Ligand SMILES: [Ca+2]
């Protein structure tokens with residue numbers, strides 16, 4: 001199991017090459033560390049983004065670059081301890097910090113960090129924990145979850161976020177914030193981030209007197225052991241920072257041959273082939289565009305403007321191609337039929353994109369083969385009959401193998417989607433108020449229990465975290481409810497979110513986010529809405545639902561070579577090097593000669609629903625059992641599942657889904673040689689626990 005922690009806590013393990021804790025000795029020792037300062041990671045919500053925001057897809061690009069190009073993301077505690085003279089840090093050490101405890105970091109940043117197994121620190125201003133005034137902040141429950149998961153630790157950003165050099169309550173801001181974190185999270189709060197980066201010698205002395213061990217500024221630069229520990233530096237990352245810009249902040253000068261090639265409209269790979277393409281947008285007025293700005297052309301019935309994105313590709317092969325476009329305040333200004341031409345190795349493909357939805361993220365255009373060099377490109381044209389503008393912003397070419405899973409595109413279920421939308425009670429079709437597609441359905445409200453419901457069924461491709469948005473038509477406050485209850489069928493139970501469907505709430509023409517949710521793979525009802533709005537004189541609109549992938553479910557893997565904390569056997573097992581093993585080898589045992597068992601154990605950070613799965617070496621020979629018993633010990637008892645080891649070998653095969661309690665070295669899955677034919681063999685190799693969500 002690739003995880004441990006100096007604090008005794010547990011972290012997830014989803015990426016084989018990331019093993020940062022206790023593993024510093026295998027890397028060359030570093031003499032400096034780079035600390036990044038983020039604020040909120042969030043999806044585009046119809047408002048201009050704060051300059052300190054980072055869109056989740058861009059955040060993921062940055063973190064995947066760190067993992068791919070030799071950077072080691074370390075816990076803040078390892079960095080400070082090294083600074084104090086204790087222990088080491090690897091070369092290219094990176095610390096991820098996030099100021100202000102915005103809820104978007106719990107919804108987007110943390111799931112991505114769980115998936116990539118990267119630690120970080122949320123600096124919370126404790127007076128605002130759980131506040132929904134302005135931008136919502138994370139709750140103590142959410143902070144406790146991240147603490148228990150073991151990757152992200154919560155530290156102090158004072159109580160009320162004042163200028164510390166000017167406040168009359170300097171000691172209270174420092175002491176009470178530290179105490180609130182210690183009381184609510186049952187830990188020692190050690191570190192401080194100065195609000196606004198504001199400090200002086202008096203502030204430093206007060207922070208030291210309050211018991212802090214280190215403090216972080218907004219001054220930019222690398223940290224050495226000689227950097228004053230209460231004046232630690234950070235590189236800010238905000239809305240205009242592209243992947244290229246982030247590489248620059250990292251001091252990276254390599255070619256990143258396995259990484260994506262992103263062509264922004266500001267890059268040399270962008271060219272105007274014809275027509276007029278105006279430069280629009282800025283980092284201070286960002287409505288979802290990539291980098292510092294974007295280009296737009298007026299739509300036309302004939303093709304009079306063409307813009308081209310030409311990548312310089314390092315190798316010939318398959319690439320997943322994505323586009324990014326901005327979102328005007330009125331999204332209907334964009335065309336719903338932007339024409340993209342992808343010139344690739346095998347010809348030219350055409351894709352139409354609805355630029356009114358799925359904004360401010362990488363939208364998938366498909367997988368194509370390209371030759372190395374600059375012969376391939378993506379063009380955007382202005383030929384369209386809807387909207388006013390077509391947007392040319394950025395294009396991404398992500399190298400992949402031909403067999404890699406294709407990216408998950410946002411799933412949209414409309415009331416017109418056959419077999420995926422169902423209702424109870426009385427609903428009638430309506431075409432007014434900008435429906436998604438051709439219409440929606442509306443129902444009169446109930447002053448008591450629901451008498452009408454509408455349900456959207458979707459096929460969720462992978463276990464993970466998804467952002468769910470709902471589209472509804474709007475109407476005046478007289479006729480439309482301000483408190484429409486939507487229910488999401490997430491792991492751990494139904495979550496109800498109330499949405500204001502009145503005109504004044506500004507929900508028209510876009511998907512309004514219900515938040516992020518942990519969803520299981522499979523086909524099932526994901527969202528429903530009801531008419532339980534407390535009024536018979538108002539109505540509810542049921543139209544479309546969008547389910548956008550954010551992050552894969554994190555998992556923990558235990559292998560037969562991981563030692564007694566994670567794996568134990570009884571009886572005699574033989575090491576096998578037959579091809580198809582997980583890790584370095586596998587074990588095999590024959591049924592004859594007494595019962596043998598092999599048990600996989602896990603360090604589970606939080607109690608919740610997990611899916612155990614097992615890997616055995618593929619074998620089709622006559623000596624492998626077709627009914628091998630696996631016993632699962634979960635929080636409610638035990639279950640037994642039999643697998644046929646002559647098929648589906650050398651991959652993880654799911655056993656089911658149960659609730660497991662948090663704990664260290666928890667025996668969860670056992671395989672035995674209790675099989676029918678004494679001449680048959682059983683393979684024991686690796687097991688995995690995938691976290692699906694809370695109980
Ligand atoms: Ca751009």
Ligand SMILES: [Ca+2]
Pocket residue numbers: 414415416435436437438439440543544
């Ligand atoms: Ca519709």
Ligand SMILES: [Ca+2]
Pocket residue numbers: 559560561581582583584585586685686
């Ligand atoms: Ca193994």
